[in-house]
Structure formats: structure tokens, C-alpha cells
Amino acid sequence: MFGKTNCTIINKDENSIVFKGKRIENVYKINFSELVDQKVICLLSVNDKKWVWHRRLGHANWRLIYKLSKLQLVKGLPSIDYHSDALCGACQKGKIAKSSFKTKYIVSTSRPLELLHIDLFGPVNIASLYRSKYGLVIVDDYSTWTWVKFLRSKDKAYDVFSNFCTQIQSEKEMKILKVRSDHGGEFENEPFETFCEKHGIIHEFSSSRTPQQNGVVERKNRTLQEMARTMIHENNLAKHFWAEAVNTICYVQNRIYLRPILEKQHMNF
């Protein structure tokens, strides 16, 4: 309540007087030194001020504003705590970037065939000797042993993979626990899901449009294709020998590949 000579601020819930102030010219002044015995917790949040400055400086980085104020490089910037754990909505809309993908320094699996990474490469514009155009790459996470299967078309991926599964499981007498792939139509379909359910395989996916999460097999793909290309061009071979070259490289890589984390070759498989 504001009167001609003084003002009182009243707490509505409790009907108690919080402050009393005197009018001096056109300003109501409150003497805070008299209020020491009363419970005065917060008068004005400094929080708002930092947001105002954040916006005034064109949504500049918090660290930059903090440095400017700490080292007093500009005049007129109040020295308050320029740290914020809250996100600025406008900043996110304008500046958000993809999240980073950190390298792993541990082997997360404990036995062969626990986790398989699968991916398809192709179509190769020249069909191989057996008229295949696609390559299905399967990498075991524990031993990084690789298998390459060649397909004439994408829809054969299911048949080839299911045959591979039954064959490798009986050969090694071990069960496949998990399979990881991207959201490709050749892996995310009904027969593939039913096959996985029947054999107790957990099918995991990398997030959509994020091949970085499928990195193990994507990197293997690159190695295989690069080395095959090198070999073909060195000997001036016809390009439809690509399947043979990839197959050879896969065979060689399985025997010479050094795992960066362990600095040693494959565990026996």
C-alpha cells in the first residue's frame, strides 16, 4: 500500500507487515538496517540479471561472459556469477550440434559370439563373377573375427544370416546372444525378428541416422573395401573380381589384425 508520506508492504496470506518505507521526494525508501532482526530472505534475484546480460550480448557463451566480467575487459558489465546450469531455449534452437562419440577403452564382451555387428555394403556397380552385388559383413565383438557373405540382392540377407547363425552356433557350440545392426530394411523386418525371437537372440539397433554407433562394422567395411580396391588396381585386374579380393582381404585381416585396445592379435577362435 502506498500512501502520501509512506508505504507498507503487506504479506497477503498472513496479513502481516513485511516492510515499512518512507517517501522521500518521489521514491519510497526502505531502511534495511532496521530490518536485521526480521526474517528477510530474498529481495531481488540476481539470476534475472545474468539472463538479461546473456541476451544483451547476443546469447554469447557463458564462459566468454564470465571471462569478460572476471578480467574486467569491458566497462559496464556487472560482476556477478555468470554460470548457468539451466539451458537457454533459444541458444539450443540455434546452436545445438550432434553429440560426440567417445572411444571405448575396454572390451565389453567376455566370450566369442556374445555380440555380433552386422552391416551390408553395396550395391557395387559391377556384379562379381557369381553375379553378387552386395556384401554382408559380420564382425564378432570379442575376437573381431570377420565373415563376409556375398548376396545377389538385399532380400537374401535374411536367408544368408539365418544359415550363418545355425552353422556357426553348431560349429562353435556357443550361442549368439546379441546382434547389432542399423535400421536398414534388410535387418528390420518381420522374418528377421521372428528368427531372432525363436533363437533367443537380442536384436539391437543403432540410433537412426547415426552410423557412428555401428562403428565396429562400418570401419571394417572401409578396411575391406579400401584394401580390395588397392589390390585390384595394383594388378590392373578386371573389376568383377572384387568379391574375390574382398574375400582374400577378409581372410588375411582375420590373421593379421591388431586390436588397438589390447595391442595383440585375435584371441584364438
Add this chain to the structure above:
Amino acid sequence: MGRRPNISYFHQFGCTCYILNNKLYLKKFDANAQRGIFLGYSERSKAYKVYNSETLCVEESMHAKFDDKEPGNETPK
């Protein structure tokens, strides 16, 4: 004893988040992110389940930023 679980990626349920729009081709001055609400974690991939308040559908994305602070403390818009 198995491995100790990693919980560093946890976030408050229902908090505001901003999802990077990597589905559509964006022009130079289009907004990069869409506002959404955090709903949980995906079971089959390393991603968050979020409700996109602008397209009004639930999606899975890993490129999201979360507003983790006291609930009820509104961020200045």
C-alpha cells in the same frame, strides 16, 4: 559381481529437452532443434525416448540436450 552400471546419462523424467533435427534438410537459418519432453531410455539402442512437442510424436534420438534443474524453475524463454 558384474560390472558397475553407468548412470551418467540419466535425466529427470518429464524435463524439457531440445532435439537436434537431423531428419529434414535444414536451410541456413532454420532452427536446428525442436522442443520436447523427456520420456525415458530406449531399450534396443543407445538413445533417449522423447516426445517432440512440435511434431507431436514420440521418437528416439540420441542428439538431445536436457534441461536438468529443479522442477518448477522455469527457464527464461
